[in-house]
Amino acid sequence: MEYGFVDCHCHISAREFEEDLEDVIQRATEAGVETLIAVTEEVGEFGRVLQLHERYPDLVAPCFGIHPLQVGGGSEQRSVKPQDLDAALPLFYQHKEHLVAVGEVGLDFTPWCAPTQQDRDNQMEVFIKQLSVAKELDLPVNVHSRSAAKVTIATMREQGISRALLHNFAGKPSVALEGVQAGYLFSFPPAVCRNRQRDKLIKQIPLEHVCLETDSPALGLEKHVRNEPSNIALSCRYIADVKGLSPETVQLVTAQNAYRLFPKANRC
Numbered sequence: 001m002e003y004g005f006v007d008c009h010c011h012i013s014a015r016e017f018e019e020d021l022e023d024v025i026q027r028a029t030e031a032g033v034e035t036l037i038a039v040t041e042e043v044g045e046f047g048r049v050l051q052l053h054e055r056y057p058d059l060v061a062p063c064f065g066i067h068p069l070q071v072g073g074g075s076e077q078r079s080v081k082p083q084d085l086d087a088a089l090p091l092f093y094q095h096k097e098h099l100v101a102v103g104e105v106g107l108d109f110t111p112w113c114a115p116t117q118q119d120r121d122n123q124m125e126v127f128i129k130q131l132s133v134a135k136e137l138d139l140p141v142n143v144h145s146r147s148a149a150k151v152t153i154a155t156m157r158e159q160g161i162s163r164a165l166l167h168n169f170a171g172k173p174s175v176a177l178e179g180v181q182a183g184y185l186f187s188f189p190p191a192v193c194r195n196r197q198r199d200k201l202i203k204q205i206p207l208e209h210v211c212l213e214t215d216s217p218a219l220g221l222e223k224h225v226r227n228e229p230s231n232i233a234l235s236c237r238y239i240a241d242v243k244g245l246s247p248e249t250v251q252l253v254t255a256q257n258a259y260r261l262f263p264k265a266n267r268c
């Protein structure tokens, strides 16, 4: 069975892609991307990601999720609040047959984003609520975790989550291995190529637990340059290099992993 690339975490419904989406999609397809797992961060994006799924049914696999950080009145990021979930909850159920996962959800305890205990408690409440939605709908979760690696994995285990992708994970290898034990997968964007900081982590996670992502439009090779799904080959080559494998092997196994985790995204 031949597979293309599966971009397991990208924001194709982001405003940054509105103007030249056709070109972005074409470059992705030409680069061998066959599935985009399209995550959302706030309820205002849900309609857009469903539209994209309708327009590119074989390519765009939609996820609904409320991110732990929300854009406040200005462009400042603030921690999510329980009421940010109110409008979203009924939509999960209403559109469940189209969804391949719940995400992007998670915890972000970066000090300037979650300065108070109340912020962290709010994030936790919203995360746990969405984990329970995922269980109820029998969907995997697509998870963000920053400055909260250990608590994110512990929370998912406590909540009985067995199918999860930890995207752009940057915790300690020992913490990642707790996630591996729980059956979780880990994906890495092109930004990992910027330096060798994540090599030890990537080496220690068994290939059967690794996926590819771009997190487009963020986390590209160069900071402040828009990233796009066609760059996924950079992640693939880098992981192959770190693990001493061929890029073809990494491409094949990560795609198999992705479809095992997100079975509804596999249209083969």
Ligand SMILES: [Zn+2]
Pocket: 009, 011, 039, 104, 215
């Ligand atoms: Zn993301």
